[in-house]
Amino acid sequence: MRRLSISSTLLTATAAALCVTNVARSQSTDDDWTPPRTPWGDPDLQGIYNYATVTPLERPIELADRAVLSEEEAAALEEEMAYAMDQDRRDGGNEADVARNYNNLWTDASRTQLTEDNRTSLIVDPPNGRLPPRIEHPMTPEREAAAREAELSLKRFTQGFHESYHDADVGNRCIIRRRNEGGGHPYLPALYANTAQIFQSPGYVVIYAEMIHNARIIPVDGRPPLPDSVETWLGSPRGRWEGDTLVIETSNFLKADDIGRTGVVYRNADPETFRIVERFRRTGPETLEYEVTMSDPNTWAQPFTIQVPWNETDGQIYEYQCQEWNYDLYFWLSGAREREARGEVFDPDAELD
Secondary structure (H helix, E strand, O other), X not given: OHHHHHHHHHHHHHHHHOOOOOOOOOOOXXXXXXXXXXXXXXXXXXXXXXXXOOOOOOOOHHHOOOOEOOHHHXXXXXXXXXXXXXXXXXXXXXXXXXXXXOOHHHOOOOOOOOOOOOEOOOEEEOOOOOOOOEOOOOOOHHHHHHHHHHHHHHHHHHHOOOOOHHHOOOOOOOOOOOOOOOOOOOOOOOOXXXXXXXXXXXXXXXXXXXXXHEEEEEEOOOOOOOOOOOOEOOOEEEEEEEOOEEEEEEEOEOOOOOOOOOOOOHHHOOOOOOEEEEEEEEEEOOEEEEEEEEEXXXXXXXXXXXEEEEEEOOOOOOOOOOHHHHOHHHHHHHHHHHHHHOOOXXXXXXXXX
């Protein structure tokens, strides 16, 4: 009975909330192993890594203060996950079959393993393994107007009355990842494409993510942050070395575009006060520890920290293909004009599904 209880608790939280993928077990630091250095003397983090794991972001409430599972419980969960993900799903007819088009073929090959220490959450602080409470603030007139415009844009999108290319988000158009998973900081497990490559040269580190081929060029030469007036979708990173650890602080996120969409900040944080600090450290010849601390006094009651193991892989990163949206913008706009020509009308007061 314990097997079913433990596995069903984490299986539900993991599969429903995260739909995440596999990870090779991370390795502990070997006392006899010396972290490599680049020819110019910096810690060498270069390699191609996979950071997928079945461990959920947040600890299931039912596990309370259980930070780790026993080996027996972990094995039972992994067995249950492997079984669940190997089942045929033939119910539902053609519509359900199409809706499930991102099936196991498109996801990482094996996605049934916890972190090596059998953690019950990727969040390690707060100690309860859960995101801090959100802080609710009254909306300002400016934010209300931006939110309304963003809502109208989404309604035009869902009803098929696209007014301009602005109705297609940069994520829809495969320009950047908008949901903070896979291809952007923080690097958190997603359904697929959980691979990144680290390059280094004197004064720079590049992190190239498989998801939407996003490359972050990070100076580590001590230069100051950009002026506050300069804003970017992904923020402006600045790196430094603390011993063998690469520390990256990112700021200058886009505060809002012309329809109220901000830069890629985590879970709709306030781009003006959102802070993210990432740490990369080798823990073995083929493993990195990725730790990220995020804070925003306007969004969360306290900072929180996430740890995700990165495991070197023998594979390679292929070009990210996002064909759904490479060509569809023309059809969106022409289809909307066709609807208007037939006398169909956009309903701004319709409820969003």
